[in-house]
Amino acid sequence: MKQKKFSLIAGVVLSVIGGAAALADDLKIGMITTLSGSAGYLGQDVRDGFLLAIQEEGGTLGGTDVDVLIEDDGRKPENGRAIAERFLERDGVEIMTGIIFSNISPVVAPLTLRAGRFYVTPNSAPSQFAGKKCHENYFAVAWQNDSLHESAGLYANSMDYENAYILAPNYQAGKDALAGFKRYFKGEIVAEVYTQLGQTDYAAEIAKIRAAKPAMLFHFLPGGMGINFAKQYDQAGMNDEVPLVVAAPSADINILRAVGASMVGIPNSSHWNHDLENAANTAFIAGFEAEYGRSPTVYASQGYDTAKLIASALAATGGKVTADMDGFRAAMKAADFDSVRGPFKFNKNNHPIQNWYGRVVVERDGQFVNQITGTIVENHGDAYADECSM
Amino acid sequence: MTQLYLEQLLNGIQLGMFLFLVSAGLTLVFGFMNVINLAHGSLFMIGAYAMALISGMTGSFLLALILSLPVVALSAWVIEVVIISRLYTRDHLDQVLATFALILFINEGTTILFGRTPLFLDVPPLLSGSISLFGVVSYPLYRITIIGAGLAVALILWIIIAKTRLGMQIRAGTTNRETVEQLGVNITRLNTMIFVAGAMFAGFAGALAGPLTSVEVGMGENLLILCFVCIVIGGIGSIRGALLGAITIGVVDTMGRAFVPDILVKFLNPAAASGISAGLSSMLIYLLMIVVLVVRPTGLFPVARGS
Numbered sequence: 001m002k003q004k005k006f007s008l009i010a011g012v013v014l015s016v017i018g019g020a021a022a023l024a025d026d027l028k029i030g031m032i033t034t035l036s037g038s039a040g041y042l043g044q045d046v047r048d049g050f051l052l053a054i055q056e057e058g059g060t061l062g063g064t065d066v067d068v069l070i071e072d073d074g075r076k077p078e079n080g081r082a083i084a085e086r087f088l089e090r091d092g093v094e095i096m097t098g099i100i101f102s103n104i105s106p107v108v109a110p111l112t113l114r115a116g117r118f119y120v121t122p123n124s125a126p127s128q129f130a131g132k133k134c135h136e137n138y139f140a141v142a143w144q145n146d147s148l149h150e151s152a153g154l155y156a157n158s159m160d161y162e163n164a165y166i167l168a169p170n171y172q173a174g175k176d177a178l179a180g181f182k183r184y185f186k187g188e189i190v191a192e193v194y195t196q197l198g199q200t201d202y203a204a205e206i207a208k209i210r211a212a213k214p215a216m217l218f219h220f221l222p223g224g225m226g227i228n229f230a231k232q233y234d235q236a237g238m239n240d241e242v243p244l245v246v247a248a249p250s251a252d253i254n255i256l257r258a259v260g261a262s263m264v265g266i267p268n269s270s271h272w273n274h275d276l277e278n279a280a281n282t283a284f285i286a287g288f289e290a291e292y293g294r295s296p297t298v299y300a301s302q303g304y305d306t307a308k309l310i311a312s313a314l315a316a317t318g319g320k321v322t323a324d325m326d327g328f329r330a331a332m333k334a335a336d337f338d339s340v341r342g343p344f345k346f347n348k349n350n351h352p353i354q355n356w357y358g359r360v361v362v363e364r365d366g367q368f369v370n371q372i373t374g375t376i377v378e379n380h381g382d383a384y385a386d387e388c389s390m
Numbered sequence: 391m392t393q394l395y396l397e398q399l400l401n402g403i404q405l406g407m408f409l410f411l412v413s414a415g416l417t418l419v420f421g422f423m424n425v426i427n428l429a430h431g432s433l434f435m436i437g438a439y440a441m442a443l444i445s446g447m448t449g450s451f452l453l454a455l456i457l458s459l460p461v462v463a464l465s466a467w468v469i470e471v472v473i474i475s476r477l478y479t480r481d482h483l484d485q486v487l488a489t490f491a492l493i494l495f496i497n498e499g500t501t502i503l504f505g506r507t508p509l510f511l512d513v514p515p516l517l518s519g520s521i522s523l524f525g526v527v528s529y530p531l532y533r534i535t536i537i538g539a540g541l542a543v544a545l546i547l548w549i550i551i552a553k554t555r556l557g558m559q560i561r562a563g564t565t566n567r568e569t570v571e572q573l574g575v576n577i578t579r580l581n582t583m584i585f586v587a588g589a590m591f592a593g594f595a596g597a598l599a600g601p602l603t604s605v606e607v608g609m610g611e612n613l614l615i616l617c618f619v620c621i622v623i624g625g626i627g628s629i630r631g632a633l634l635g636a637i638t639i640g641v642v643d644t645m646g647r648a649f650v651p652d653i654l655v656k657f658l659n660p661a662a663a664s665g666i667s668a669g670l671s672s673m674l675i676y677l678l679m680i681v682v683l684v685v686r687p688t689g690l691f692p693v694a695r696g697s
Binding site for chain 2: 040210
């Protein structure tokens with residue numbers, strides 16, 4: 001029975017090294033990510049970006065043979081916990097990564113850190129781990145949740161909106177998002193509304209926005225939530241009534257593809273875009289499109305950067321992770337890799353200091369894409385670094 | 391302000407119509423065959439996927455809507471003959487286990503066939519945009535169409551149940567199944583018919599939901615929980631109860647989401663109010679269910695039952 005159960009799980013877990021069976025002494029990287037449901041493409045793109053970096057090296061990261069164990073958390077914390085325990089106790093995973101949603105990271109990150117392994121997040125970076133609960137073995141590669149939305153607040157300032165209606169799902173990243181937007185936005189907040197995580201119909205919220213007549217709307221609705229909202233917002237004729245300013249997750253390329261023309265002209269902020277000109281980005285986009293036949297989302301860029309960062313640290317330690325904790329940690333902290341977003345370094349709380357760019361949705365050759373309009377803020381850290389005692 | 395209340399009322403009724411279309415089949419199957427069918431939401435999903443695929447292939451909304459119905463009917467027929475028909479004599483625990491397995495099976499099958507990426511449909515050009523109602527509120531035409539379709543189905547169902555011989559057999563069977571069987575009615579055939587008809591309503595709702603929300607694996611399950619609340623409030627086995635229960639739940643849920651934060655914000659600071667109200671408004675319908683069950687344990691429109 002035990003044998004049978006093992007083979008079943010082994011069948012689910014994907015081995016990335018050209019389909020060949022992984023050797024037992026390969027470095028194990030555990031990837032717990034969201035692959036199913038309407039936000040499943042977030043995890044798929046993080047995974048595909050991560051695997052692309054490994055493939056470019058022919059199955060290694062920084063010259064070290066790696067075995068990536070990938071499992072779907074279905075956006076449920078209890079799944080995340082079960083997978084994490086299995087990865088840590090049975091599979092001997094040394095680096096944990098992949099988490100998309102901030103209802104799962106507060107469960108998985110402490111488990112990983114208590115077990116004395118490294119936690120490297122390609123997406124979710126809730127406020128607590130940037131401030132009081134910061135940890136020397138915890139690294140956030142993409143951003144701290146708030147800063148993603150701070151950039152949108154700063155961007156909205158440049159358009160002189162006198163007030164804003166703000167909306168996000170009721171979970172940690174949603175709260176971080178609204179806190180982030182409010183931190184630098186100079187106008188008044190008309191109302192602050194939380195919806196259900198995974199909500200599909202926003203008719204009630206849209207009616208309230210219409211009645212409140214705000215100068216602008218900011219929302220944080222990643223994945224399928226954003227697609228549904230954008231379509232319903234358009235059907236209700238709201239695009240003309242209340243303009244939007246959002247952050248990257250509410251205007252990624254998959255959302256633009258699904259919603260189409262009604263999103264043209266929407267300003268949004270991001271730390272990365274397709275048209276950022278640097279050698280790493282050009283190579284990444286060409287490689288991703290050649291491998292997967294689709295344009296990468298911002299999540300793919302984050303997965304790719306995460307793998308590149310880990311590769312740089314592995315190259316420095318000669319493949320040692322838990323065998324050389326201090327060495328690997330220092331090498332991670334040095335962030336000696338070419339990020340696809342350009343300038344990148346870690347703050348003292350192991351969260352990025354980076355530039356934020358303003359973008360606008362345009363139609364180009366029948367495709368809807370984001371185009372950079374300028375830099376919103378340079379070398380921007382996060383608001384919690386001072387609370388971190390590291 | 392009137393405009394906002396009216397718009398939210400319409401939103402509530404529109405949600406109620408979805409709930410009614412799914413609840414109608416659920417309450418008939420539960421009332422007549424005494425089967426708890428957790429997989430009813432999967433039929434909603436099958437309808438939505440059929441709609442998405444056929445409209446993708448043909449480009450026609452109407453054709454896809456019409457053709458998705460036989461797809462759902464066929465799926466329901468297979469499910470009834472192969473699995474559900476074996477559950478009539480079993481107890482509720484077996485039914486819950488078997489139909490829960492069906493959910494997993496159908497969800498996984500859909501994932502294998504169509505992948506995990508949700509499908510998105512556009513509202514047909516004829517039904518897109520908003521129109522002005524009563525001169526005060528502008529409301530999306532597609533949502534009005536859904537309300538209309540729901541009411542039409544309710545009317546048709548009422549005529550069948552109240553005015554036809556088939557309806558008489560269904561009503562009689564819900565009250566006392568054995569007697570009806572002894573009187574020579576082919577119960578096996580009637581079971582299949584009711585199950586397939588109920589499935590088609592759910593599938594129809596799923597097909598209509600496609601352009602409004604994303605078509606994805608597991609989309610029916612959240613709705614199903616609400617639908618069980620509807621039929622329990624309305625009285626199990628009663629179509630009238632399902633309609634009333636569905637509209638009540640739709641309106642209460644929408645109004646709760648819309649106005650609870652406004653009320654709470656008067657007493658608490660905005661941050662606390664928005665956090666609490668999000669939780670409170672999703673609890674509201676369950677509170678309502680508790681109140682109804684305390685006052686009327688068999689629901690608002692109980693169906694007489696023989697022992």
